Amino acid sequence: MRINDVRRLAAVAASGALALSLAACGSSTSNSTSAVSAGHNGDWAKAQSAADGGGMDALVAAAKKEGQLNVIALPRTWANYGELMDTFQKKYGITVNDANPDGSSGDEINALKSTKGQASAPDVVDVGNSYAVSGAKDGLYASYKVATWGDIPANIKDDGGLWWADLGGYMSIGCNAAAVGGTCPKTFKDLDNPAYKGKVALSGDPTSGNSPFNAVWAAALANGGSADSIQPGIDFFKKLNSEGIYNKTKATDATTQAGATPIVVNWDYLNLGLADKLKSAGVTWTVTVPSDGLIAAYYDQAVNANAPHPAAARLWQEFLYSQDADGGQNGWIKGFARPAELAAMLKNGKAVGADKLPAVDDKKPFTPSEDQTAKAKAAITSAWAAAVQ
Numbered sequence: 001m002r003i004n005d006v007r008r009l010a011a012v013a014a015s016g017a018l019a020l021s022l023a024a025c026g027s028s029t030s031n032s033t034s035a036v037s038a039g040h041n042g043d044w045a046k047a048q049s050a051a052d053g054g055g056m057d058a059l060v061a062a063a064k065k066e067g068q069l070n071v072i073a074l075p076r077t078w079a080n081y082g083e084l085m086d087t088f089q090k091k092y093g094i095t096v097n098d099a100n101p102d103g104s105s106g107d108e109i110n111a112l113k114s115t116k117g118q119a120s121a122p123d124v125v126d127v128g129n130s131y132a133v134s135g136a137k138d139g140l141y142a143s144y145k146v147a148t149w150g151d152i153p154a155n156i157k158d159d160g161g162l163w164w165a166d167l168g169g170y171m172s173i174g175c176n177a178a179a180v181g182g183t184c185p186k187t188f189k190d191l192d193n194p195a196y197k198g199k200v201a202l203s204g205d206p207t208s209g210n211s212p213f214n215a216v217w218a219a220a221l222a223n224g225g226s227a228d229s230i231q232p233g234i235d236f237f238k239k240l241n242s243e244g245i246y247n248k249t250k251a252t253d254a255t256t257q258a259g260a261t262p263i264v265v266n267w268d269y270l271n272l273g274l275a276d277k278l279k280s281a282g283v284t285w286t287v288t289v290p291s292d293g294l295i296a297a298y299y300d301q302a303v304n305a306n307a308p309h310p311a312a313a314r315l316w317q318e319f320l321y322s323q324d325a326d327g328g329q330n331g332w333i334k335g336f337a338r339p340a341e342l343a344a345m346l347k348n349g350k351a352v353g354a355d356k357l358p359a360v361d362d363k364k365p366f367t368p369s370e371d372q373t374a375k376a377k378a379a380i381t382s383a384w385a386a387a388v389q
Contacts, residue, residue: 044311048143048161050318053311056147059318060092062311069096069312072111072122073103077253077277079167079269080335087326088319094312102252105131106208112140116306123313125302128210130373132163132300141302144314146321151344156298166320166328167269167337168298170289170360171218174271176278177286179262184286188222188236188293191263197244201251201261203270207381210299215265216384217366217376218293227368230376231383238387246388257281268358269337289358295366298340323350333357 040046040053044062047053053062063069069088076082085096099120100107105127112135115121127135135141136158145161146152156165173191175184180199185191191200206212217225220233240246251261253274264271268289275285301320307313320328321341329339330352338357345351368376 044314045142045307047310047314049145049149050147050314053314056318059311059315063309063315064093066309066312067094068309069094069316070099070121070123070307070309071096071316072099072125073101073105073108074098074126075101077270077273078335079273079337080331083334084320084328084331087331088316091319091326092315094315104204104209109135109140112304112306119308121306121308122304123307123309124304124316126166126299127302128213129165129297129300130370130377131210132158132302133370133373135302136162140305142305142307142310144303144317146317148321148323148341148344151323151341152321153340153343156340163300163302165298165340166301167332167335167339168296169267169269169337170358170362171214171293171295172266172268172271173288173290174256174264174266174274175286175288176256176259176262176283178284179259184288185263185290186288187290188219191245191265192236192240192243193245194243196263198247199261200240200245200263200265201247201249201255203251203264203266205250205384207377207384210297211266211270213377213380214295214297216380218265218290218295220293221295221366222290222293227366227372228375230379234380234383234387241388248388253277256285257283267337269335272336272358287358289360294360294362296360296362323348325352 042054044053050056050059053059074081085098088094089096108122108125108127109131111122112125141162143161152164158164173185177184181195202212202215203209204212206216216233216237217230219236220230223232223236225232237246247261249255249261251264255261256264256274257278268287271287275287278285301317303313303317323329323341323345329341329345332339333351333353336356342351342354346354
């Protein structure tokens with residue numbers, strides 16, 4: 001589906017959103033804690049909801065007093081996060097510190113562990129689901145449930161509030177037709193073409209990044225793989241590498257605009273956002289959701305159990321899950337992503353601009369279990385470096 005084909009009606013986008021909700025996350029209920037407590041008025045490090053800490057007014061006051069929010073690995077161009085951080089900062093007068101904006105989910109988990117007890121530690125994380133689940137098992141997160149918890153589908157959140165989905169999308173192929181001879185690939189199998197020598201890139205290392213990890217898994221599905229086997233995807237990129245097609249450069253907006261990475265496999269909302277950015281530079285960036293490797297997934301939010309700014313961390317979550325026009329849910333839609341509460345917002349009429357989301361016929365969503373995901377991560381970790389050396 002090219003970018004010119006994605007301006008559809010919200011009713012059509014809704015079907016894609018519902019399919020996506022089925023294709024998202026597992027649950028770490030065995031390690032969950034109950035979000036019901038006796039109340040922790042004023043102690044935001046223990047509060048498991050805004051009401052539990054004394055209410056929204058008390059939360060805002062406490063967060064303003066802290067004055068700081070530490071986030072990590074949030075590129076400003078990622079699903080409109082730049083605007084969201086600016087809005088939060090202006091609305092509450094709280095300085096947002098974004099560490100390692102180009103970091104991966106693995107970097108976020110490492111930061112939680114290595115900076116424990118430090119003022120610079122991340123207050124919150126936005127990670128791929130496998131990292132959300134593993135972090136919950138390792139006791140890295142605090143239990144918290146936002147006010148709109150009921151609008152987040154049950155299958156994309158931890159029962160005890162240790163993590164919950166934020167935004168999602170489909171794996172896609174972005175391409176600069178002018179840089180590849182005029183014809184862009186529409187499927188994963190199309191990538192195996194001598195015309196694309198040195199042109200096919202990922203957004204990072206699949207052993208530590210959620211997007212490239214899912215890109216390899218999508219390639220696996222396109223080549224006979226399954227939820228039980230990511231190896232065909234590893235073999236596919238090994239073949240592309242041996243043929244000189246795979247470009248090991250980490251694809252960013254800058255490398256793509258410069259022409260160094262003219263074909264990028266990444267989430268659709270990132271490729272669509274890039275298309276808008278490149279348009280002003282005179283570059284036409286087409287975006288296709290390949291039918292032969294259809295993978296949808298959400299990223300997840302979690303609050304650091306040892307957050308140095310516990311009130312600001314929780315206020316940030318309330319902001320991200322607000323369905324107001326300037327709240328996070330509509331902010332993510334503006335960034336071409338599907339927010340976790342989209343289905344509810346389409347019903348209550350609060351979704352703004354949902355017609356911009358790609359309509360995808362996802363009748364058989366890809367739904368790997370936690371064990372299958374762990375197995376795939378282990379396979380990538382042990383085989384990737386040798387495959388593309």
